[in-house]
Amino acid sequence: MKYQQTEWFSIPRIMCGLMSGTSLDGIDAAIVEFADRDGKHSFILKSQLTVPYSNEIRDEITRLIEKKSTIAEVSWLHTALSELHASATQKACEIAGISTDSLDGIGFHGQTVWHAPRAKKKFGLNFGSTLQLGSPSVLANVLDAPVVGDFRSADVAVGGQGAPLVPIFDSTFLREEHHNVIALNIGGIANITLLPPIGSKDEIRAFDTGPGNVLIDAAARMFFGKQFDSKGSIAEAGRTIKAMLEQLKQHTFITKTPPKSTGREEFNSTWLEKRIRTTFQPSIPTEDILRTITEFTAWSIAENIRLFASPTSKIIASGGGIHNRTLMSLLQNELPIAQITTADAIGIPSDAKEAVCFAYLAYRTLGGLTGNIPSVTGAKRPVKLGVVAFP
Amino acid sequence: MKYQQTEWFSIPRIMCGLMSGTSLDGIDAAIVEFADRDGKHSFILKSQLTVPYSNEIRDEITRLIEKKSTIAEVSWLHTALSELHASATQKACEIAGISTDSLDGIGFHGQTVWHAPRAKKKFGLNFGSTLQLGSPSVLANVLDAPVVGDFRSADVAVGGQGAPLVPIFDSTFLREEHHNVIALNIGGIANITLLPPIGSKDEIRAFDTGPGNVLIDAAARMFFGKQFDSKGSIAEAGRTIKAMLEQLKQHTFITKTPPKSTGREEFNSTWLEKRIRTTFQPSIPTEDILRTITEFTAWSIAENIRLFASPTSKIIASGGGIHNRTLMSLLQNELPIAQITTADAIGIPSDAKEAVCFAYLAYRTLGGLTGNIPSVTGAKRPVKLGVVAFP
Numbered sequence A, B: 001m002k003y004q005q006t007e008w009f010s011i012p013r014i015m016c017g018l019m020s021g022t023s024l025d026g027i028d029a030a031i032v033e034f035a036d037r038d039g040k041h042s043f044i045l046k047s048q049l050t051v052p053y054s055n056e057i058r059d060e061i062t063r064l065i066e067k068k069s070t071i072a073e074v075s076w077l078h079t080a081l082s083e084l085h086a087s088a089t090q091k092a093c094e095i096a097g098i099s100t101d102s103l104d105g106i107g108f109h110g111q112t113v114w115h116a117p118r119a120k121k122k123f124g125l126n127f128g129s130t131l132q133l134g135s136p137s138v139l140a141n142v143l144d145a146p147v148v149g150d151f152r153s154a155d156v157a158v159g160g161q162g163a164p165l166v167p168i169f170d171s172t173f174l175r176e177e178h179h180n181v182i183a184l185n186i187g188g189i190a191n192i193t194l195l196p197p198i199g200s201k202d203e204i205r206a207f208d209t210g211p212g213n214v215l216i217d218a219a220a221r222m223f224f225g226k227q228f229d230s231k232g233s234i235a236e237a238g239r240t241i242k243a244m245l246e247q248l249k250q251h252t253f254i255t256k257t258p259p260k261s262t263g264r265e266e267f268n269s270t271w272l273e274k275r276i277r278t279t280f281q282p283s284i285p286t287e288d289i290l291r292t293i294t295e296f297t298a299w300s301i302a303e304n305i306r307l308f309a310s311p312t313s314k315i316i317a318s319g320g321g322i323h324n325r326t327l328m329s330l331l332q333n334e335l336p337i338a339q340i341t342t343a344d345a346i347g348i349p350s351d352a353k354e355a356v357c358f359a360y361l362a363y364r365t366l367g368g369l370t371g372n373i374p375s376v377t378g379a380k381r382p383v384k385l386g387v388v389a390f391p
Helices: A007-012 A054-067 A071-096 A136-143 A153-157 A167-173 A214-224 A230-237 A244-249 A267-278 A286-308 A326-335 A351-367 B006-010 B055-065 B072-097 B136-143 B153-157 B167-173 B213-224 B229-235 B242-249 B269-277 B286-308 B325-334 B350-366
Strands: A013-019 A026-035 A042-053 A105-108 A111-122 A125-133 A147-149 A181-186 A189-195 A206-212 A316-319 A339-342 A387-389 B013-019 B027-036 B040-052 B105-106 B113-121 B127-131 B147-149 B181-186 B189-195 B205-211 B314-318 B341-344 B387-389
Touching: A013 A071, A013 A316, A013 A351, A013 B072, A013 B136, A013 B242, A026 A071, A026 A351, A042 A167, A042 A316, A054 A071, A054 A111, A071 A125, A071 A136, A071 B072, A071 B113, A071 B127, A105 A136, A105 A316, A105 A351, A105 B055, A111 A286, A111 B072, A125 B072, A136 A147, A136 B153, A147 A351, A153 B055, A153 B072, A167 A189, A167 A351, A167 B113, A167 B229, A181 A286, A181 B006, A206 A214, A214 A230, A214 A267, A230 A286, A230 A326, A244 A267, A267 A286, A267 B181, A286 A326, A316 A351, A326 A339, A339 B269, A387 B006, B013 B350, B027 B072, B027 B105, B027 B113, B027 B350, B040 B072, B040 B167, B040 B350, B055 B072, B072 B127, B072 B136, B105 B136, B105 B350, B127 B153, B136 B387, B167 B181, B167 B189, B167 B350, B189 B286, B205 B213, B213 B269, B213 B286, B213 B314, B229 B286, B229 B325, B242 B269, B242 B286, B286 B325, B314 B350, B325 B341
Parallel strands: A013 A105, A105 A147, A181 A316, A316 A339, B013 B105, B105 B147, B181 B314, B314 B341
Antiparallel strands: A013 A026, A026 A042, A111 A125, A147 A387, A181 A189, A189 A206, A387 B387, B013 B027, B027 B040, B113 B127, B147 B387, B181 B189, B189 B205
């Protein structure tokens, strides 16, 4: 039996996207209306907001990830996250001026607590696994709307990395007819999706380039006691420490051939301290350190584009990093002929992009379309992502 | 958007039901063809088998339930169970002479590792939770067939106990025109469904009565190093230890007014050891302990029927416990005027009943029908059970 829902695409659908990332900031919610015209999709963003996790919930998630826990605690958090996402959905609906039961569907990413897609042998069984907490069934029945969740398992089941899943969104909404487009996301880690022109036979590729905000944030904390370098103003006041920049550039990940992915395991304050210790002198102004790290971050993104993409591409940036003006300006210096713009400029608030993306993935799944891009995730074939709970 | 699949019931559907109970025996799989004629459902069983869990997997599940574990271990088991269920489905299909991709749907109960449906307050949030491991998304993509899983969450989300879910099956296929019928299932935990005659205004009720095989199995392991008391032969050779029986009977769950449900959280080897320690003496033959526990189990089922049903009912027993002749004979002694028969006698192999039931629940969900009975689970309303993964 093949699932067919031919009428799904016949009228516009109002979707909610719910994203809670590994930074554990909270829940990004977006209400989006999608339409299909002869297979061409478009969207209108109706509302967006971020509902921060309480410290208690953030600590509980961290504890589950880092320490051992009882299965009762896992089960409890699984339900608790569903309820918190229900409440975030309700707020997003209020802002959009609609009732939750008028939602045609919800894309519920869930909280990733484990992601180990590479096959691992145990008891004679050999496979990768991924685990997102939050029950689509609970959410669907609390809100009386269909919910799609557990987006990553299907791709892992067919041999993929289960990530990144945003490229199908980029491919649908950001590709252009005559230009190479690069979708750049600067979160804790930075990643790019390479979008060849529409009609090109080149494959879409996507990979991490290295640090996004992670090292800049770490240095802002270490030297200035701040959570981050707001608008990049500290770095703007500093000057490059050449020897330190050369030290940083020696990380082999940056020039490694894709596909590749990295994380806070590789780029963090411990690594940073080791790298800058040899070249740091007390006489150096601390803003110079921040400047140098910001320059390294911009270089690492640009170097990946120079090595593995086209430096003449149009770059559409999103993620928290776009608010760092110094970083963005250094990136433009590194890639003088690239046209750099932000997702905001083309109608996608960059903070909402991932939530909009998971609303879109749910829209595809409910219409019976696949959502992964095998050239990106390494999966054997395109698959419908997620499980669906019907109210 | 309400889910409608009007064509679903227009032709017979071949389903697979997969049940792995709290007894941790393994996976019961059944291939069943369901048909709908003017809303009246019928079924033909095509094949059935039980694929035992390896000791490694059984120990791993037990460890997760009883001790703390890392989230990586939970994630791994979640995927491992999907793969094991895929292999059980393949075997059941082979026996039935069909290919897995010709299945119209699979009902995948999943392995319950936690079930605490009663609302519990924590961090200002107040609700119950239930957790079944095994990913419907992985199973659907390995087998290329739609999979329904996570049947219990929806009912818990609308205030129900999330159990029992078999009553909709019993109500559809076991009710009689002029007799009260009791469907008794003796798995790890025992439960009964009270089926008033067709047309009666009495509500269907169902609830757990207490231990099924769980304590008998625990004692067989503790004192005889056996997985279970085959045919009840150890208990048959023993004699009742009155003081111990009285100790066991003091568990308040047995006489508690329904609706009620229980699990291994409440009845397990730790509880058993505590209860029998005070009345156990080294001079007592160990088969007497098994006899006493078997007697307690029979009494707990009978006491529930005496207190909350009609002892003149026809009893249709199913589950692994029916092979325990001592248990069944003690039950008949407790209920001398009840007509006790087994599901086998009416064409449903009792070992396959739960698997057939979850095939049926998946058949209902894929057809857009609800599956819980609010008078049974305590839910506020009937809901569609489960999440659906489409290949």
